Amino acid sequence: MREILQSFRVAYDYPVVFTRNAFSPSNCTLTGVLARGGAPPQRILPVIDAGLLAADPGLPDRIESWAARSDLQLELIREPLIVRGGEICKRDPKEVREFHDLVAKHSLCRHSYALVIGGGAVLDAMGYAAATAHRGIRLIRMPSTSLAQNDAGIGVKNAVYFAGRKNFLGTFAPPFAVVNDFALLDSLDERDLCAGSAEAIKVSLIRDADFFRSLYEARHALARFDAPAMESMIVRCAELHLEHIQTSGDPFELGSARPLDFGHWAAHKLEELTGGSLRHGEAVAIGIAIDSLYSRRAGMIAEEELEQILALLEEVGFDLYHPALRTLEVERALSEFREHLGGKLCITLLKGIGSGIEVDHIDLPLMKSCVESLAQRSPRDRSPAAARGR
Ligand SMILES: NC(=O)c1ccc[n+]([C@@H]2O[C@H](COP(=O)([O-])OP(=O)(O)OC[C@H]3O[C@@H](n4cnc5c(N)ncnc54)[C@H](O)[C@@H]3O)[C@@H](O)[C@H]2O)c1
Ligand SMILES: [Zn+2]
CATH class of the missing domain: 3.40.50.1970 (Rossmann fold)
Known part of the structure; x- marks a missing residue:
């Protein structure tokens, strides 16, 4: 040989x-x-x-x-x-x-x-x-x-x-x-201006608590698509994504971990289920809400942190309910996500605002209960986006 x-x-x-x-x-x-x-x-x-x-x-x-x-x-x-x-x-x-x-x-x-x-x-x-x-x-x-x-x-x-x-x-x-x-x-129309905020909220949650706080403080300006607020959100979000690609040691994603895909297992499935009518950013906002709820119910983040996350998502303009949530099969979506990533299941959750953690096991009944909670959100709980008829 x-x-x-x-x-x-x-x-x-x-x-x-x-x-x-x-x-x-x-x-x-x-x-x-x-x-x-x-x-x-x-x-x-x-x-x-x-x-x-x-x-x-x-x-x-x-x-x-x-x-x-x-x-x-x-x-x-x-x-x-x-x-x-x-x-x-x-x-x-x-x-x-x-x-x-x-x-x-x-x-x-x-x-x-x-x-x-x-x-x-x-x-x-x-x-x-x-x-x-x-x-x-x-x-x-x-x-x-x-x-x-x-x-x-x-x-x-x-x-x-x-x-x-x-x-x-x-x-x-x-x-x-x-x-x-x-x-x-x-x-760009309002819907697509808003969509980009989901990825910024995502990366702030897993990487940078100060960025999350600045987004939270700027939430009304972001909801109005105020140019300086949008531009600093875009620059910092891009910087954090680039930093991850540069420093993670795995720019071509050969391992199983994919921290930047926080909230994305559900988002990808929701995009497929809606035939693309839900924007990627809109689906990611819902995915973030699901995985934040799960992080809370698994005892990893505090109730006030969850409330802040949901409030930020809704106040910048996202609707955290979509009818497709009722047909989201959690087990199948997680399994397809694992297949796409390769290797073993690796889902990013939160252990605090600004701090992501990878887990290789998801409690299916608990995750299903999180999806159901969002699916059951009453119209009263819904965001300005829903009120605008998005
Ligand atoms: N490769 C990656 O790393 C990566 C990361 C995140 C998302 N994505 C992918 O990006 C896609 C979503 O991208 P998106 O959110 O930019 O939406 P999009 O590309 O679907 O665009 C949304 C709409 O805006 C229109 N549009 C684009 N620019 C415009 C402008 N300046 N003025 C008016 N209309 C304009 C487009 O024609 C389209 O109708 C998804 O397919 C997602 O999977 C890829
Ligand atoms: Zn994305």
């Missing part, structure tokens, strides 16, 4: 830049990002979320004017790929296929760029497409929802559905760069 132990390390670094109006002539962010890619000319395929385009029809012209600047020596593909926004582009392989067709048609190489501007779903689907074209062409993400700017668009993962299962196909593929342009959020 002969064994050769192959071993090497690959270092990744990519900038995550926060700016406003990235395509304006005086903004150097994108130029700086492209300068990291070597000598021009650089070829760029623009990809735009159809929901963003409908709300901001001037965007393709702004991209063209920016790219036409002579100093940049860019070759912009004058045929942006428009991708249906939301879960449909992850469920239906149509746009992944169209992306690959355009890469072939325009002879894009592994040093060319896909400049993908959109919500988390478009970034996930097009990230998967970019990672699989020629085994990976350079991806510049420009997240255009608050959730994509503080979580979905900044990390190392992409995914699409397969056989109705969310995120079944996907890769770990760090982007070339992420440009978080706050001006893109100007056209």
